[in-house]
Amino acid sequence: MSQPLTKTAKAAVPPQRSAPPTGLARFQGHPWLTLLTVAVGVMMVALDGTVVAIANPVIQSDLGASPADIQWVTSGYLLALAVFLITAGKIGDRFGHKSTFLVGAAGFAATSAAIGFAGNIQLVIACRVLQGLFGALLQPAALGLLRGAFPAEKLNMAIGIWAGVIGASTAAGPIVGGLLVEHVSWQSVFFINIPVGIAAVALGLWILRDVRVENAAKSFDVPGIALLSVAMFALVWGIIKAPTWGWSDSSTLLFLGGAVLALVLFAFWQTKAKEPLIPLSLFRSVPLSAGALLMVLMAFAFFGAIFFVTFYLQNVHAMTPVQAGVHLLPMTGMMIVGAPAAGAAIGKVGPRIPIVVGMVLTTVAMYGMSTLTSDSGTGVMSLWFVLMGLGISPVMVGATEVIVGNAPLELSGVAGGLQQAAMQVGGSLGTAVLGAVMAAKVTDVLPGNWAAAGLPPVDPAQQAGLDQAAQLGIAPPAPAGTPEQVVQGMATAVHESFVSGMSLAFAVAAAVAFAAALLGLLTKRGATDAGPAVHI
Template sequence: MSQPVAQHSVPAASGRTARRGRGNPWLTLIAVALGVIMVTLDTTVVAIANPAISRDLGASLPDLQWVTNGYLLALAVSLITAGKLGDRLGHKPVFLIGVVGFALASAGIGLSKDIGLMIALRVVQGLFGAMLQPTALGLLRAAFPAERLNLAIGIWSACIAASTAAGPIAGGLLVQHINWESVFFINVPVGVVALVVGGLFLVNARGGDRGSSFDIPGILLLSGTLFSLVWAVIKAPSYGWGDVKTLAFLGAAVVLLAFFVLREAKAREPLLPLGLFRSVPLSVGAVLMMLMAFGMFGGMFFLTFYLQSVHLLSPVQTGVRLLPMMLAMMVASPAAGGLISKVGPRVPLVAGMVFAAVAFLGLTHIGVEAGFWAMTPWFALLGIGLSPVLVAATDIIVGNAPVALAGVAGGLQQVAMQVGGALGTSVLGAVMTAKVANVLPGHMKDAGLPVPTPAQVDLMKEAISQGVAPVPANTRPEVARLLVRASNLSFIDGMHLAFTASAGIMFVAALLSLLVRAGRQVEGAAALV
C-alpha cells in the first residue's frame, strides 16, 4: 500500500489577516467562482453571437469554426501546464494573471474589426482561461479541509451551472438589443470584480520544490499530444473518421503520448507524476469525468439544433427551455457535495449516472412537436443526475492528489472534461449523420416525395443533422412543407440514436463507478514516484 506524501498547506493567517478575511475558505470560493463564471459565460454566449459576427465581419463558416476551435485548442493544450505553473509559483498569482489576461483579451475581441485578429485573440483567451480553471481548484483544495472539499466543489459547480444557464439568455438579449461586441465586453466588469475580490481575500497556496526547473520536454510532448488529439476530434466530422488526415493526427497523438509517458517515468521533476495514477479513485475519476462529458456535451449538442432549427425558437427562448436542467444543477450540486461528505462518492456517482441515463432514454420519446412540459421532466432529471457526477468526479481527482499537485490535478480534471466533450460531440455527430442518411429516403417516400439518390442524400444529410431542412429555392409551398416534415423526422431519428448512445455511455460509467472507494476522502491519498 502506497504511503501518502507530505502535504503543503496554506500557512496560518495572522490575526490581523484573518480578521480581514484573507484565506477564509468561503471568501476564497467566491473569488475563484467569479473567475470561472467569467470563462463559462464567455463559452456559452459565443455561439449565440456567431451569426452577428459573420454578418458584421464578413466571416465564413470556417472562420466561425476557428473562433471556437482556436479557443478550445489553446485551452486544452495549456490546462495541465497552467496547473503545474500554479503548483510551482503559487495559485493566486497565476489565477489573477489569468483573470487580467482573459478580461483584456475579451475587450480586444470586442474592439476587433477583423476576423483574423479576433481568432488570434480567442487563442489568447484560451491560454489565459487555462490559467483560471486548474488554479481555482488548487485554491479550493488548499483552502478547504478534505471532509468539506466536496461541499465547496458542489457550490462551485452550482455557480458554473448558474452562469451556463444565464449565458444563452444574457447573450441573446445583448446581441438582440445592443450588439455582438457586448457579449465580450461583459467579461471586463466581471474580471475587475474577480481581480479585486481575489487580490483581497486569496492566500497564495503553492506546493513544494519552488525553485526547481520546469519539465520543458514533458510540456512540449504533452502539448503536442493534446493538440493532435483535439485537432483530430475537431476535424474528424469534416475530414471523415477514416480519412488519412484524421488517422495521421490520431496516430501522432498516440506516438507523442508514448514518448511523454517514457519521459515522465524517467524525469527527476516530471510535469505529470505518473505515481498519481496509482490512486484508483483518481484514475477512475478522470475516466468518469471524460465519459460524463462525452454523454453530456455529445447529447446536449443536438438539443440546441432541435430547439432553434426544428422548433424555430430564438436563442433566448432556447435558454429558457434549458433552464430546468440548469436550475436542477444549481440546487443539486451543493446538495450532492453534502451527501458525498456523509456517504462517500460511490453511491452518488452510481445514482447520478443512472439518473442521467434514464433522462437520456426519456428524451428519446420527444418528437417534432414536443412541448415545454414534455421536455422539462427529463431536463430536470438530467441536471439532477449530472450534478453528483460532476462534483464527485472532480472531488476524487483533486481530493486524491497531494496539495502540492492540486493544480496539476485540476488541469487533469479539465482536460478530461474538454477531451470527453469534444469526443462526444464529434462521435455522436457522426452517429447522427449516419442515421439521418439511413432513414431520410424512407421518410421522403412516406411523404410522397421522390426518393433521393445516394449522392443527393450525401448533399442533404449534413444540413438535416443540424435541424435544417434543405428546401431548394422556388419550391412549391406544399412540397416544401412535406420536405421539412421528412427532414425533421430524420433529424429526430438521428437525435434519438445519439441520446440512446449517451444513455449507454452513462450506464457503462455507472458500472465503472462501482470501482470508486466508498467512504470519505483522505487527505493526500495519492503517492508519487
C-alpha cells in the first residue's frame, strides 16, 4: 500500500494537465528558455552595478553635483538593493516568482529611462533608489524560477550559467560604460537598460511559467520586515561611511551598534511571529549557515580587492576605462567558462570539493596580486586574473546551491534573497575594510617614498589632499614649468605608495579567502531536491 504524501512532497507535485500544450504554449516553462529569460533580467542589474561608476564623474560635472550627491548615486542604489532583497524573496514566494520578476524588470527599465531624462541630481538619486528596489525583486525571483523549471540533476548547471552571466556582466561594466560615456553620453549608460528590460518582460510573458509554493506564508511579517530593513540599512550605511567618518567615530559606532540591536530584536521577534519572515529554524542547517557566511567572505575578498584593480590599471598604468576592461577579460572569460563547468562538476560530486578548490585558487590569485608592482606586465596580471575567474566561479555556483538547496521549498525565495543579501553585505564590507587598510598603508609609506624621490616636503595643509589622491593612485598635478625629473619623481612616489597599500589589501583578502576555503568544508548538497509546485 502506498504511503500518503507529506506536506512538502505534496507541494512539489505539479497539477495534472488534460493534454500537452501545443503551438507557442509548448515553450512556456521550457528550462533553457527560462534560463535565457532570467539571464537577460539579471544582466541589467549586474551590469548596472559597475557601469554607472564610470559615468559618475561626468554626471557630477554635467549636473553640478557635490561629491556627497555623487556618492548617493551609488550608495542609494546599493542600500535599496541590500535592504529589500530578503523581503523581495518573500514577495516572490507569496505572489509567484513570475509576477515578481516581471514587475522587477519593467520597473528597472522604467527607472533607468527616468534617470536618463533627469535634469537634476536629486531626481537621479531618487530614481537610483527605486532602481535598487526593482533590482531586488529580480534576483531572488530568478533563482526561484530556475528552481521550478529545472530538474534537480540539471539545476547546478543552470545556476552555473546564471552565475556566469552575472560575473560577465559585472566585469563588462567598465568596458560598456567607458565606450558609452566616451562616445555617446552618460545618459546612454541608463538608456541601454530600456531595450534589455523590454526584452526581459516580453520573454517573461511568453516563456515563464509561474512558480509558487502551496504552503508559502499567506501574510507578511510587517514588524519583521521593518526590523530587518532598519538593520540592513544601518549595517550597510555604517560600512559605506566608515572610511569617511573613521571606524572609531561615534557616528560609525552608532550605525553599526544600531544594526546589531535591530538584528537582535529581529531575531527575538522571529521566535514570536505567527508567520516569520525568516524562521530561525532555517539556520539550524549547518550547510545553509555555512553557505551564507561563505558568500559573505567570498564577496568580501573578491569585490573588496577587485575594487582596487581598476584604479591600478587606470591610474598606475595610465589605461583608459576601455583598456582596463579589456585587461580584465581573462578573468571575465574564465568566469563565463568556469561557472557552467562548475555547475556540471557540482552536479556530479557535490558542492564541497569545488567550493574548497575554488577558494584555494582564489587565495593563490589574491596572494599573487599582492606581489604586483607598478611596472608589472600584462602577462603576470593575466595569470592572476585567470586564476581569480576560475576560483570564484565554483564558489558563486556552489554557495548558491547550498543556500537555496538546503532551504525548505516554501522559503526558496527568501533563501535566494539571503544569498544575494550576503553577497551585497560582504562586498560592501570588503570594499570598506580593505579600503581602510589600504588608506592607512598609503598614508604611512607616502612620506618616505616622497623623500626617497628627492622631493621637497609637502605643506601640512596640502598633505591630506595628497594622501587622498595617492589612495587612488593619482599623482598630483605639477605646476607649469616643473622639471620632468620632478614630475616623474612625484608620480613614482604616489604609484609606489598606492601599490604598497594595494599589496597589503590583497594579502588581507587572501587570508579571508583561505578562511572561506576552510568554511567550505562544512557545505554539502541541498537536501531539498524537488522543485516547487508549478501553477499556471
